[in-house]
Amino acid sequence: MCALPSTSPDLSCRIAGVRLRSPLVLASGIWGTSPSLLVRAARSGAGAVTAKTCTPEPRRGHRNPSAVDWGHGLLNAMGLPNPGAEEEVSLLRTAAKALAPLGVPLIASISADTVKDFGAAAALVAQAEPSLIEVNISCPNVQAEHGEMFASSARSAAAVTAAVKASTSIPCIVKLSPNVPDIAAIARAVVAEGADAITAINTMPGMLVDAESGMPVLANRSGGISGAALKPIALRCVHEIAAAVSVPIIGTGGVLTGTDAVEMISAGAACVGVGTAIVGRGAEAFSFILEELTVWLRERGYASLDQIRGRTQRPCSPSVTNRPPIPGTHVS
């Protein structure tokens, strides 16, 4: 075994001018219901934390079962339970105050039924002065009430982005859905309207059926797939978005280990969302992933995340294609 360099690799990164000391971002919907849990994620090693999505009016959310661990990740349909944007402002204020000494930026998250209400929700949460605002146009579990999600088309995604940008000067991150034929086109459309960053991706719609009863397991029937099963879908989306736009991407979906984080950053992500990892690895998931990421980089002599970012964008070299050896040639 060779000795490892004594210096730790630089794990810091930036989203829209906001510096993150670690590339791990607590994903929206996980723990974001209370300031104290956001602080817990920050203490565990998150570089930024995203609050639970709030909507203009309070929502109770769906009945149980609302989240099921099916062995390859989680299927959930919480239904965006939240106290409403007005109440959220005071929660965000408390959270921002508690996070400031830790040097961990707070990301507010908003959703709404109409383009206009997205703007209003953005203006409301901006009062709490979060570092960033994530615009959730891609929750798969509220379609029945909202009709088609805004992330479904470039035109509606762009309209929401424009409304939010007109309502606040706080940088905004638009969270996209994998459930579209061309996610790069949606990314280009939101960036054209001023999106400062992109979170890719939200959960993928799915359903579980209980064989004995013949009933869908979730009370909402369908839900969003997260965790291990989502990773290949997320990697493809991040790769395609990174090729299409130059804003930073929070690569989210199935990051459970340090190696998963390496893969996501290699696909072009600026930083990495973490959520479902907490189910399997507990509250310390962030510190485990950070440690694994640090060791991985150090063992290979990388000094910063910049050195591995976007490696999937390189053209495929002929030497790594799957060509059969030419008969008669010597293979060493």
Add this chain to the structure above:
Amino acid sequence: MSGAPREAACQHVAARIVEKTQENARTVMLALDAALECIPGQFAMLWLPGVDEKPFSIAGADPLSFAISRVGPFSERVHALEPGDRIWIRGPFGAGFSAAPGRALLVGGGYGAAPLAFLARALLACGGKVDAALGARGVGDLLFVKRFRDLGAAVHVATEDGSAGMRGRVTDVVRPLLRAGGIDRLHACGPEAMLDALASLCTETGTPAELSYEAYMRCGVGICGSCEHNERLVCRDGPVFTIPTGHASGS
């Protein structure tokens, strides 16, 4: 909680009710034909497809049992089930009680006694001695008095209306027991106000304690945050928390 990513799923299992016992005016004990590897203090989700799913303390492992008190529409539906009917379970979830030798005082408030007879059996099996203090509004709400007596535990009872045992709150019978000394640890489950009062008493008397909290739970796996209590997740860090450290029990 482990550092390694977990592979095991926790999906629903359809179980059949093999026995239904009336425990008090509004509580039935359901014994099921399914098995769960679990310890006292852990909980499971009970699901009736198309109705709802709620968390319940595990009241026994062999047979797998749940004490269900009628408190709302879901428990109403569960009460309507009979032996032979099916109910779906998933679990176990959460951190349970730890079992150690010595003299333990088990304190149950109302239907909070649900996991404590299971715990008493575990404590007795590892050579411990058990006292039980059970409190309720009235005699009809007392749970497991006979079960504890049958196990050979010394049972102390308090009811708010004086219809059984001492008139007053369960903390009124616990206070002199703790102050007299000789109790090595206290395990309790019940309403938050009772647990908070017990926490003060245990701190005052230097008695190690494990307290099981109830909370509104959604996901059950520690991500949604619905059950947060004093910065901790009841479904994952708890439901059993230790006093005075405030950390989850070692199990």
